[in-house]
Amino acid sequence: MYQCRPVLAEDYSFICSFPQNAEELFYMFPTAVYPLTVDQIEGNSNSRLKPTVILNHSGQVTGYSNLYNYEEAERCWLGNVILSPGYRGTGLAEALINNMIAIARNELVVKTLHLCCHSTNTRGLLFYSKLGFKPYDLTKITGKQGELIAGILMRISLND
Incomplete structure (x- = not known):
């Protein structure tokens, strides 16, 4: 139902409209x-x-993500996950994340995929947990107003 592909220059204007605040x-x-x-x-x-x-x-762009901090044969990190507001809660996020998991496993051939989810993002934490990501550590993040936020580090094994 959904198709994933590499981002194109013309996609960025659509992606910019996704964060609502x-x-x-x-x-x-x-x-x-x-x-x-x-x-x-x-x-x-x-x-x-x-x-x-x-x-x-x-064929409309409805979500975006990428990978970073690649360590050959070991790990990489999932980043910048965002969906168009009208497609949240439709299964689109799961399809996008599963695609990113497949890229990490099959193209980058890493053992684990990691992410950092802010402790204040309850919906995100529950979502990633549902997909099989497990918390393993905390990191300190400074919010936009200077407040301290816990970043919950999560990972999923790609060897299974």
Whole structure:
């Protein structure tokens, strides 16, 4: 039903419309400034691996993610996960994450895929847990207002 493909330059303007407020952008891309701009997301994407979009049945870009911090044969990290607001809760996020898991397993051939989810993002934590990601550590993150937030480090084994 959904198709994933590498991001194209013309996709960035669509991706910029996905974060609906500063909090959503912080969850997706903590160092970005709201509202998200093409320059910000394109610059970030160019420093990442396998920037990927997911398309709906009409071919419209409806989600985005990438991988980073690749350590050959060991691990990489899932980053910048965001969906178009109208497609949240439809199974699209699961399809996108499963595609990113497949890329990490089959193309990058790593043992584990890691991510960091903010402790304030309950929906995200529950979602990643449902997909099989397990928490294993905490990190300190400074929020946009200078507040301290726990980043919950999670991983999934790709050897299974």
